[in-house]
Amino acid sequence: MAIPQISVCIPAYNNEAYILDTINAVLAQTFTEFELVVIDDCSKDGTAAVVEAVTDPRVRLVRNEKNLGMAGNWNRCIEEAKAPLVKVLCADDILYPDSLKLEAQALLDNPDINLVSSDTALINMKGEQVGSFKRWPVNGRMSGKKLARISLLFNNFFGAPCNNMFRRETALAVGGFDKNFPYILDFDLWLRLACTGDVYIIHETLNGFRLRNDSNTGEVMGTGEKGDVYVAEHGRLVDKHRAALGLGRFGCGFSKWWRGARSKIIHLYLKLKG
Secondary structure, three states, X not given: XXXXXXXXXXXXXXXXOOHHHHHHHHHOOOOOOEEEEEEEOOOOOOHHHHHHOOOOOOEEEEEOOOOOHHHHXXXXXXXXXXOOEEEEOOOOOEEOOOHHHHHHHXXXXXXXXXXXXXXEXXXXXXXXXXXXXXXXXXXXXXXXXXXXXHHHHOOOOOOOHHHEEEEHHHHHHOOOOOOOOOOOHHHHHHXXXXXXXXXXXXXXXXXXXXXXXXXXXXHHOOOOHHHHHHHHHHHHHHHHHHHHHOOOHHHHXXXXXXXHHHHHHHHHHHHHHO
């Protein structure tokens, strides 16, 4: 098999119930020059068996010898990728048919851009769309640092892994996923990639983010121990990037307060829509 243009990487852990839907959504892409790498992080269910039963030659299963945790497994995705362009796709999310084609085209047409983001459908456990999440209202190129600052202050407009594609070389150069951020390691990487130059925004719904109360996102939103840890982690994220993004004392304080308030709102939304 020739070197693919895109590596779609699925970090998996106990995702037996949804991973086949995720794999099938990738295999149905209109862009076909990709590899699909599933990194199984010592799942205790039948996740690996589901992947092994898929006969498409573009699918490759890698099984970790020991559990690496989220950051370790996501970094192994980047390390295992053979293509210059990478999309990390959580094992319960989906892509719509033109996702790879349009996101890759943006990166291929703009060799100085390292990150492209698209709009997202919010789907329930049945795969039905129950909402949407739009990127920042610019279509095409915009300053990465500007978007990073807006996102850190108000809302993560980069979104989840499923709606981002990036250059493998640049992700490795900026250090990959930071293990110091167990919950928002993707947001941290998007901020660092955005600070390398412009980013590209596509206002088309190219992916589906599954709303699950038992998912990592569902568990860390709202009240409770994990929610408190998540809000504290956002505070550390602000402190890490404040100098690079020019955030003063007021901006940092507002960002930390607003993160706590938004978490409670999102927790309620997930309970209603999940």
